[in-house]
Structure formats: C-alpha cells, structure tokens
Amino acid sequence: MDKKEWKVGVWSDSLQDPAVVRSMLSLLGKGTANRWSFSDSSSADLLLLGNSSVSLPPSQATDSSRIVARLLEPGESPGGDDVLAVNRPLRAMPFINLLDEAARRLHALRTRAAVEQEQESASLDQFQPQLAAGEALHVLRRVGFAKPMALMSADGSMLAMIDIRSAALASVHGMSELLERIGRQFQRVEPRTENEWEQALPQSPPQSLDVLCWQLGKNLAHRLGLAPWLQKDESYHLASWPDFGAIGNDRVGFKLSAQLTRSPLTPHQLCAAASVSFSEVASFLNSASLCGLLAAGPAAQPRNAPARAPVPGRRSMIARLRSRLGL
C-alpha cells in the first residue's frame, strides 16, 4: 500500500480532545505507515468522535467516503470487534495502531469506489453502441427503408442482416449473444441487396426483428429512461399492438397497449392511466418506437368505440377468470 496522506478530525464536546490529537499527530506522525494531518471535521477522512451522545451534523453523518472512530473513556469497551476506537488518555501505540487500521480501511473504501466508477465507465462504453444501434433502427423505421440492411461492427464484420418490411432478422448469433455483441461492437448500418438477403436466410434460423427491437428499447430505458428521439411532453398513440406472441407475455405491455391504442397520451399521462411507473412507460415507448408502432399525436381516424359504462360485476369476473387461468 503506497504511503498516502490522510486527514484526521475530532468531533467532541471536550476542548481537550482536539488539542491532544493534534499534539499526538505531531509527535507520532512519522511512526505511522501513512502521513496524517489534523483538519476540521467536515474535511476529515477519519473522524474521531469524542462522546457517544454527540451527534454529527446531518451532512457529515451521511458521508460514506470517510470512516468514524470513537474516543472511549478509560476502561470502556468499543462494543464490537469491528468498531474502530481508542481509549483515553491517548497512548502512542494504540493511537498508531488506530491510524494504521484507519488507513487500511480508507484505502479499501477508496479502491472500491474507484472500481465502481471504472465499472460505470465500462458499462457506459458498452452502452454507446446500443444507443447508436437504437438510433439507427429508429431512423430506418421512420423512413420505412425498403432495402435489407446489415448491422456492422467496428471491426467490419456483420452482426446481423435485417429487413424492416418483413420485421425479420438473419444472424448466426442467438438473440442474447446478438444483443451482447451489439452492445460491444455495433458501429453502423450498411445497405444490402435482395440477393444477399435471400442468400443469408438459409444459413441462419429466422428470428424476429421485433424481439431485438423490444429488448434494445428496454436496455436503453435502463440507462437513459426515455430514448433521445422521444419527448416527455409529446402525446403518442400506438398504431398497432406489439406482437406479444413473438416478444413474449408482458402484462404491463398489455395495459399500456390497451391505453395507447385508444387515445394519444404523454408519457406521464400514460403512467397515470395505466398505473405503472415512468421507467416501465419509458421502456415500453422506446421498444414500441423501435418496432415502428409509435406515432406522435392522435391517430388520423378515431379508433374503436368510446369507453362504455362499466358492467356491474365485470371487473370481479375478469379478476376471477385470470386467477382461474393462472394469469
């Protein structure tokens, strides 16, 4: 462990405690594995609490980047093996041991934080290709591109070939692996000929493009919420129900589809109408837009009949039927 500089502060109702700690640091500083300096409590890495009844200010009490040790009365026990503490009057060796243990714990704390930040950056790096793939698919859906397209990786290899018109996908990879590869490697789309599409199909089991789009939409919602091409203040309607036969059973998706095929709603209005969370609405809207089912504003023609008066007992019957069928 490299020698690092840490700061120690004191929070105590005894005026003696800060003075004693400060003088101990000046005398013993070179005997510790790390360099320690005295600081005010708000910027300390190690905070010595002088009295168990003393409360820290709320802003400091929730600071998880520091550790806390207790200054105990003579003979008082720390109350646990993992509790960091030292008894008054401060003696050299116990104080040095406290500082060395505190430094070890602080190092572990900072290392863990650094690893988490690195993982966050790595997942963000993996997220960018997914976002790029989502944006590309969204544009292709919007313009109704009539040619087969290849999803290309950064190294020039083809991840999959897609045909928007038939909502079909041809890839040597299974869906899970394809999504993972898109997340790591996707760079661009390239047009392909009908001949190339016909040749690709027999070599790869046919898969549903909607399944890819649905999962991609969910992944984008997990990181971003609403996709960048969708607006929180815009009303949307669903042109058709998603093909849940291909995508899979999705009760939340059913509720949102039933609402959004009846009338245009903003994302927040949809949350309220279907009683679901915004993150679920974002996931649904992202996926539906990538499947080419979402349109802004109201439908060109009013659809289905207006809501009718509730039939007495109908909701109870539906609930019992669902229960009976295990839904």
Place this chain on the structure above:
Amino acid sequence: MLIGREYKIIVTGTMGAGKTTAIGAISDTAPITTEAANSDQVSSAKASTTVALDYGEISLEGGDRVRLYGTPGQQRFSFMWSILAKGALGLILLIDNSSHTPLEDLERFIDTFDELARDSAVVVGITHRDVASGPTMAQYCEILSARSLALPIFSIDARDRDHILLLVDALLTSIEAAS
C-alpha cells in the same frame, strides 16, 4: 347447487387455424367436439373438421361460469357466427397463415364481428406462421387499421397453452381498458 352468472367467449376463425385445440387448452373439462370427415380438402388438408360447435367451460369462484364456444370455420356455417356473438364477453379470432387467402379471411371475420371489434372485445391470433411465409404481421395490421381498429394481433401456436393464455389475457386487458 350454486347457480351463478354465465359468460360467453367465442373462438372463431378459418378452418384448420386451431380453434378446437385452443378451447381444449383452457377448458376445465375435456371439450365436447363435433367433428366429421373433412369433405373440403381444397380449403384444408385436415382429415376432420368441426361441423357444429365445440364447447368447453371454465368454472369460476362464486359459481359463475365462462362458456367457450368454438364455431365451425367453413363459410357455409357462417349463419351461426353472428347469432353466437350476441351477448358474448369477447371473441378470439384465429387465422391460419398457411391458408390460400389469410388476409381476405381476416377481413371477412372482422366485418362479421364488427360490433365486438368496435367494443375492443376481439383478439386475433395468426397461426402457422412458422410453416408458411405468408403475409407479414404488418399486412394483417393494415387490414385492421383500414377499419380504424387497433386490436391485439399476435403470431401464435395454437397448440401452445401459453399462447392461448396470452390471447385471453390480452382480450381481458382490452375489455377492461374499454370500460
């Protein structure tokens, strides 16, 4: 004997689409089927076909019952369809993607059951998409859109109980949203 309320769900669609199989998947009891040798091998290569009604039922807590009626798919039995639809809770429409005229079939059935469709009490299952390239799902959806309808329409395997339950769940959700 506790006698409760009775509800009706119709299962209809083209011959060979899987209506009898679908009722069997969700009925409490073995469904009563009314089959005979299929004399119309042009429309479907099935050995037998429904000639009257298939029947199944689901018993609910409280004594209520949901009766399932499967209509024969041949056009000559079409006089039954609208009679059966009266008072129905909802309708499951199965279209065989491998038939000669699946899009026209969908049009015909949707027009016959227009009132139920307008009430969002219809769900559509497209079967046999794995055995025939047939129309795309988008083409089926266009038929509904042309009638200003946005009904649940899914590609399914009628032999798969989970797919039938998917259709029922979507039907019930659709009915709830409409009331």
